[in-house]
Amino acid sequence: MNTAANVLETQMRKGGGQASSSVTTDVANPASNPEKYADPSMTKMKALAWQGANNVQMVESLKPRIINDRDVIVRVTGTTVCGSDLHLYHGAVMQMQKDDILGHEFCGKVESVGADVKGLKPGDRVVASFQIACGECYYCKQKLSSQCEKTNSDELQNYLFGHRTAGVLGYSHLTGGFAGGQAEYVRMPFGDVNLLKIPDGVPDEKALYLSDVLATSYHCVVDTGVKKGDTVAIWGMGPIGLMAAYFCFQKGASRVIGIDNNWRLEWCQSKLPNLEILNYATIPSGSSVPTELRKMVDKGVDCALECAAGEYAKGIGHKIEMALGLENDTSEILNEMILSVKKFGTIGITGVYAGYTNHFNIGAVMELGIRIIGNGQAPVHKYWEELLHKIQTGEVDPTIMLSHRIDIEDVAKAYRIFDAKQEKMMKIYVQTQFSDPPAKGTPPLTRL
Numbered sequence: 001m002n003t004a005a006n007v008l009e010t011q012m013r014k015g016g017g018q019a020s021s022s023v024t025t026d027v028a029n030p031a032s033n034p035e036k037y038a039d040p041s042m043t044k045m046k047a048l049a050w051q052g053a054n055n056v057q058m059v060e061s062l063k064p065r066i067i068n069d070r071d072v073i074v075r076v077t078g079t080t081v082c083g084s085d086l087h088l089y090h091g092a093v094m095q096m097q098k099d100d101i102l103g104h105e106f107c108g109k110v111e112s113v114g115a116d117v118k119g120l121k122p123g124d125r126v127v128a129s130f131q132i133a134c135g136e137c138y139y140c141k142q143k144l145s146s147q148c149e150k151t152n153s154d155e156l157q158n159y160l161f162g163h164r165t166a167g168v169l170g171y172s173h174l175t176g177g178f179a180g181g182q183a184e185y186v187r188m189p190f191g192d193v194n195l196l197k198i199p200d201g202v203p204d205e206k207a208l209y210l211s212d213v214l215a216t217s218y219h220c221v222v223d224t225g226v227k228k229g230d231t232v233a234i235w236g237m238g239p240i241g242l243m244a245a246y247f248c249f250q251k252g253a254s255r256v257i258g259i260d261n262n263w264r265l266e267w268c269q270s271k272l273p274n275l276e277i278l279n280y281a282t283i284p285s286g287s288s289v290p291t292e293l294r295k296m297v298d299k300g301v302d303c304a305l306e307c308a309a310g311e312y313a314k315g316i317g318h319k320i321e322m323a324l325g326l327e328n329d330t331s332e333i334l335n336e337m338i339l340s341v342k343k344f345g346t347i348g349i350t351g352v353y354a355g356y357t358n359h360f361n362i363g364a365v366m367e368l369g370i371r372i373i374g375n376g377q378a379p380v381h382k383y384w385e386e387l388l389h390k391i392q393t394g395e396v397d398p399t400i401m402l403s404h405r406i407d408i409e410d411v412a413k414a415y416r417i418f419d420a421k422q423e424k425m426m427k428i429y430v431q432t433q434f435s436d437p438p439a440k441g442t443p444p445l446t447r448l
Helices: 002-012 085-088 156-162 204-211 214-223 239-251 262-271 288-298 316-323 332-338 362-366 382-395 408-419
Strands: 044-052 055-062 072-079 106-113 125-128 185-188 194-197 231-235 253-258 274-281 301-306 340-347 369-372 402-406 427-431
Touching: 044 408, 055 408, 072 125, 072 204, 106 185, 106 204, 125 204, 125 369, 156 427, 185 332, 194 382, 204 382, 204 427, 214 239, 214 301, 214 316, 214 340, 214 382, 231 239, 239 253, 239 262, 239 301, 239 427, 253 262, 253 288, 262 274, 274 288, 301 332, 332 340, 340 362, 408 427
Parallel strands: 231 253, 231 301, 253 274, 301 340, 340 369, 402 427
Antiparallel strands: 044 055, 072 106, 072 185, 072 427, 106 125, 125 194
16 A cells, blocks of 8 residues: 555656745655765664565664754653554555654754744754644634645645645655654754744653644544533543543543543553443443443433544454555444534544545434534644643643653564553653653663
8 A cells, every 4th residue: 555655646746846945855764865864974873764565674864954944953861652644554544654753742852943033942852743733824814723724735635635634754655755763863843933942840741742642632522512511422532532531621521431441541540530330341242332321321421522544444354454555544433433523413523544444324414413523633732731731730740651761773673562551561761872861750761
């Protein structure tokens, strides 16, 4: 699928596409063309690179250079692995290329700034937005940074979706082909827009997660409209599901039910004692998730939140269709949600869906008045200052999801463990040679 998509993109690409002339796209590894994209010092760096489906490796790349005048080079002090990275790992997202550097969440210190960068200087501690926004287009002016019109030139995405999203760090050429943050240095385009200063008193182990997981889970809850008194069911209790449950309770939800099939349910319940859980692996034969939920909540839940993703088929029919390329994503979770909410209930989709699906229960959506909201990639810029303030006041503690601290040398191993849901790996903090010692109350270093 990746090969075909890359060939198709080459045929479709005309000129510079949509991206602004102020940003250079499709630089997924500075070592691909050192004279153009690497720092003149040719300083070597460690980076996690995609080698093919289910194969990532730590490689020796080169420190990136400033290419555009609003670029900022960041020395990485903390990064992580996201559930969304697993879609790339599996080859489920189109337009990956060998040696693309992965990772879309990182924090660090400013190393150098382009000539037109304002408000940042070398040495500033910063956290990066996973999406790359210009700060000036129609969507950016509304703080809807994930839909920036000027940072992604991909033609295939435009064909599939009718529009393009913003560019995204380390997330395939479908979203601009930018080198990611699972590396020792990162080039951040429009750095004065996409880097937020970290104040003194906020450790990297908390600030890092402003990059994605906090904004994504918060946006899922806010955008879906969870309100006081609501009953909420959440499909997928990884870090996004955990923090979505956290924010549901903060918004006054009367009941929150987490749905998954493994140890993560008990992990989440240990962090949020009021969380109720439903393990679909232990449902009696002949029953289903909607049936069991209806037993727990009369008439169904008010809101259903999709925090899993569409690539994980349960039934043999969807597995075959996906293997044959007859659909990109399974509709199974969506159909469970449709049958689990009340009439005129609301569904929010935050888990990644990248293309088409079959067997979708559109009849129930229409007949029962069910509202389906595609939450989209979370607009980080809309929320990150608010969430930073909540961290500073203690209202939000991101470390409740933090299970491991590892060294960047072990990131490839972490992908395999995280994918297999082993070793109770929930959310990791990845240190580099530039990291400070672990902050008080956070996990010590574990070598994998």
